[in-house]
Amino acid sequence: MRRFNFAAVLLVGLSAIGQPLLAAQRNYDRQMSVAAHELGAPQISSVQLQLNHTMATLTAAHELNTAAVRLIRTAATSFDNAHRMFKLCPDQNVCDVPYSFPEAAMAHMNTTQLENAQKPTKEAGGYTQDGETAGNTSSSSQEPGDLLFQFIAHHLDKSLEQRDRSDTTSWGTVLDAGTGMHSLAWLVAQQKKTAKLVAVTASPSQAEALQQQFKDKLRPQDEILTGDWADSTFLSNFQADVIAADYLIGAIDGFSPYFQDRIFSRLVQHLKPGGWLYVVGLEPFSNSEPTSKATELLQQVARVRDACILLAGHRCYREYPQEWVHRQLEQVKCRMDASERWPNVYSARQVERQIQVGRDKLPFFPDTQLADEMAKYLDQLSQETRKPCSNDQTHSFGFDYVVCAEHQPESSS
Known part of the structure; x- marks a missing residue:
């Protein structure tokens, strides 16, 4: 460092x-x-x-x-x-x-997520200024987290009840495979249901920040580890009852580019037979069809934002479709039990934050003239979105999803 x-x-x-x-x-x-x-x-x-x-x-x-x-x-x-x-x-x-942009982006992302962890609502869609991807909007919440985490908790409790497992630590050992302030805050709040919590991040700076933040909340058996899933020796011989992959697919490019097609086969090595894998993701914008002028502008904002990230020499957050997750899970002998989606709702503030991501990348452009022209276009885009995305209006575009899968290694392929 x-x-x-x-x-x-x-x-x-x-x-x-x-x-x-x-x-x-x-x-x-x-x-x-x-x-x-x-x-x-x-x-x-x-x-x-x-x-x-x-x-x-x-x-x-x-x-x-x-x-x-x-x-x-x-x-x-x-x-x-x-x-x-x-x-x-x-x-x-x-x-x-941090040595690299992905580490800096992830560290910044999780600092922002810490600030949002206790809020009753969570805005939807795409990146924040620090590279964060925001999840679905929740109208109310009893604890840190949002509708997606509430859905996971409900599904897991119901599934375990059907197996006559209703003891106080019925969730067993839980692996947070791509941890951050958001997911870790939620899992820490579930400690009465878990026997042990292991949280993994590929960023040393993020691990340090999480250790500092949760040092008084973790139990002696809980761990926050630094490791890369591309390393086949990482966490050898460890097995969990539940694995949460909260926006892990999208973050992989920052640490192990193009490893997405192998991540599930890697994770199920650590999932006990009959264990549950929960995959949280954001459907790529390119898979959603605009239905209005406002949603056309939203898609354009996302494209320009990503163009700025690439021109700055940095890596974009690369999410994968819900259907892609389905296919990958089938290949690793996981039975899909549920797959749900929640529409993302965008406000004027959220749209402007996406534009600001592009502005933040301008100083990294290799050419000053190019940066100046892009700055003008970002200002123009900001003006164009102001009316259809005014403060008193919200627009639904794209969705977040949760896929719930049970590991069945003995089932026929």
Whole structure:
């Protein structure tokens, strides 16, 4: 983990934002030099000289105005990034900067999820400013979590009751295969039903943050581990009664690109016969058909957001369809018992947050001119979505899903 002094982060930001002002000043001096040269020409009238002075001044003012806009935009982004890095640090005198974008995105994502974990509702759809994918909107909640987690709890309780397992730790050992603040907060709240909880993340910085946050809430037998499911030796000989894969499929690209087709065969190695696997995911936007001008704009916002992420040299969150999950589970001898979906509802605030994700990526663009043009388009997109996605309106588009599957390794293929 790299450590940078907070002042150093700000210094780098100030150095970057000063360059446009210096360039504008040089242009101003060049224009004035030309005007001064023309002053010495006897054939130029006094009126023409005044016009030359005025044009040089206006040109310099325009350059300075453009530089000021860039300065404000870059300063805001630099401060925001520095603030978020500082916020993540257990040691308030330094900034912990993960080695890779996926680690940074996941760390930022789960800091945001921690803030939302106790809220009674959860907005739907796509990324937040920190790369988070938000789940389905819930109108009410008795505990941390949302409708999707409530559905999982109800399904698991009912299934175990049918097996005459209604003891206080009927859930047994639970594996949170792609843990975060959101899922871990929910599972910690279920401790009366579980014998042991093992939470896994591929991000060392995220594991550290979770350990710090839940240090007074975890039982001695509970564990938060750092590991990659692409590592065949990770968690060898460990088995669980229940596995929760909460948006794990979408996050895999950040740590083990293109491992999605092998994740379920990897997970069921740790699932006892008759155990339950719960897969939570977000249906890709490309699989949903817009039905109005507002939903067309929502899809366009998602496309432009992802384009900004890619142009910044970062990886997009890659979700897979519900039907794809069905096919994969069948191949690993898991019997699907239930598969439900919940429409995602978008407000004006949520749409603007998706656009802001694109803005946050502009400083990472390899070309300044490209970044400036994209900034203009993002502003235009923000204006276009303002009316159909006003604060008093919401629009349904796409859905989140939960697939419940029972592991039956002895069944015929």
